[in-house]
Amino acid sequence: MLQSLHVKNLALMEETEVEFGRGLNILTGETGAGKSLLIGSVNLALGGKFDREMLRKGAESALVELVFASGDKRVREKLEELELEPEEDGSVVISRKMQVGKNVYRVNGETVTAKQVKELAELLIDIHGQHEHQSLLNKKKHMEILDAYCGEKFQKTAEAVETAYRECRELQKALEEEALDEEAKAKEQALAEFELQEIEQAKLVPGEDQELEQRYKLMVNSKRITENLSESYQYTGSDFEGAAGAALSRALRALRTVSGLDARLGELEGQLSEIDNLLADYNRDLAEYMADCEFDDEEYAEVEERLNLLNHLKEKYGNTIEDVIAYGQDRQKLLDKLNDYDAYMRQMEEQLAAANEKLEKACEKLSAIRKKNAAVLTKQLKDALVHLNFAAVEFEIALNRAKSITAKGYDDVEFLISTNPGEGLKPLGQVASGGELSRVMLAIKTVLAGKDDIDTLIFDEIDTGISGRTAWRVSEQLDTVAHAHQVLCITHLPQIAAMADRHFVIEKSSTGENTITDIRMLAEEESLGELARLLGSDSLTEAALSNAREMRLQAAAHKKA
Incomplete structure (x- = not known):
């Protein structure tokens, strides 16, 4: 769980620290207040790109610090692998100090590389930023999602496929390199005989x-x-x-x-x-x-x-003399091979055929696991989409044999969807709008959350292109995810904000020549006021507050159900 975020001298943030809790943490604010700066600062701490324009005016350096509480065995093992000690309370502290031309990453006070931070962060947090749902337009992402769902048994089989594929590629490459016509073979043979004779005549003695x-x-x-x-x-x-x-x-x-x-x-x-x-x-x-x-x-x-x-x-x-003797031994092996070249090539071809057969069987086993899990995942995603107000949705994960085998097997995976009655299933990218894609991604995150050991999920404007009843459905789905994970969600919709277990507001203020962005947690009455603003009220009238209270009660009723 992400316990706290500390930011100093980054963009409009002078210095702020916020403590998050379990469940659903909602962040709202006026347009331009810097809501996405939160995601940006977390990304920076975890190795995101930094340039001097991100520094607060007049500052020489910026700092972002994340404090995680984690009892995950995999996190402890990764810390041991990186030769890092956890804090006494078991927490993991990741920080990055940024200056022009210089960055210093630390984990629990020890200096580390950006690569090491990313390896550790993959076990701690999953960030779904703006427009990430656009990745669903790429079929490669569909295979990644299905494979992530398939579990540990699949991973072992996938590793076997990758190993078998690598072996086939190496044998194929070796076979191509060894292929010689008669003229080239004669030249190789003559050269090897000359070199071997020269070495043998010297009667070398090591040392x-x-x-x-x-x-x-x-x-x-x-x-x-x-x-x-x-x-x-x-x-x-x-x-x-x-x-x-x-x-x-x-x-x-x-x-x-x-x-x-x-x-x-x-x-x-x-x-x-x-x-x-x-x-x-x-x-x-x-x-x-x-x-x-x-x-x-x-x-x-x-x-x-x-x-x-x-x-x-x-x-x-x-x-050295030893090297020369070894070279002579290699020349002798080459001559032995060339003297019985046809038999040697047949042997290599047989090895390649056996490796290809092994790869085919491994791919077949991998594909069977994919198909079995695809059927289950299809049903779960369809149910999640229906809950997200895709009333007449049809969804299918299509697995076909690709034209060629890769290190990931021979499957071609594609998500097909129909959002209107009577329409046939079509590739996701040909049917879904931006708002629909964001809901599909939320459905995927919801389903995968049950299999994912990562404790913290961040959603940046998952509500793109939705409103009304659909917004309530998205809100309910986020709450469902938050039962098993800590969720941080940036939103502009009151339906989603009403579901908050903790509600934070991001505000921008000006003092003389300075403009400052800050973030703070809202008390219940302040949260009602922010909900009223999100509902479109220019002033905190009793009617606006009454609407806000009604939304909070509706959200509370869902949480108790």
Whole structure:
């Protein structure tokens, strides 16, 4: 449920906060007062388009904040998926701060993306804005409505159809790509044989290039290395007067002549002896390393030639020796395929045929679920339309086989309607007026509401093109929906406003240079006054108020029935 809406510096709204309740929340106001600004602000919070003209004059930023109360398991799971924590009271707070060139979305205080907000909002609120009923003119919308009605079993089957369709498309694409004429096949075969032969002749060993590069680096720098190592060996060895090794040996001999005189001197001798051994080990290792640095020209040429070959192969077939070996394995598979090309193509064709058969069966199962639910939905929608003052309405959901299969199956879904006796069923868009379309959409929302877990529904001027008795029927239908959902409805009709559980008025006022739009909840007497205004009264006469009271009593009688 949408508990509250807070708006600051948006269009004519300076700062306003309104708290909504369960049931039917009605919003009315004079033409031009900014009634649709409410829907606009909610849409903005949920990712709607914002431009600088929406900012209140003189303001640098605008803010919209929505607070929802929801115990829906799906909402909790979505919060967990987005790594967001619910508020302590379980509420969900969505806000958007808007500046020119910059938007900041937050959920429960954490910064999120617009995409994440939309994903969460889909579970919390359903907005039926002005002219949305025009979407009924598109047959794609008819399938969406039927599919939304079909439930969880349908969704699982629909996913199976989509998976099977994707598999068929991939196999068809692969089959088309693999199709070769004899000339193209011969070229592919010749190239694969050449590349495989080049790789196999190299007799590659994984990691060989790294070892050779290290060896080559050593060869290139061998002279410099040898000169410096020789100098180090001279200073640390024992063959030259003044070298560390020779000096250390003399020091050790001198210490040994007196080490037996004191235990501490024996410890010092041991330490110096260890140093002497370490230095001797260092000199041996150094000598071995210098021996390894001795290369002849033939070895140098062999290493250089091998490295050139490996680098050439890596440039052609991969970044590493492992990549080149893997490429060679792929070439071998290609040759195996080309050597038995006809059998390979037959196998692919058989796989595609099996996938198409699987897809056909999945589509058949999906279509059966659609047809079963279409019969039930047809009756429910017809009953809802009759209640909305389509006295002689005939309605049908037609399912025919489409020319081709898509990811949604092979059904072509279309709503057919007849609103006058004796007239045959025709496509909805060819028969219904704008006002009738809005009532059809309300009927659809009413029927789907029983299957929909979304708690909050917003209707912006669902009463387009209706009046009189029809308006009462729409009012009663909205009240029916409001028994299971929170409903926010913007209207200009007194019949609908009279049914309100909570009545809000949107007002525009001017103070000097400023014009401000505000929204507030009306007490009972104020609501009667607003109903009188909607009835067309210029002043609050007793007659006008009496008519308003009568409408409220009629609405109350419906609520008790």
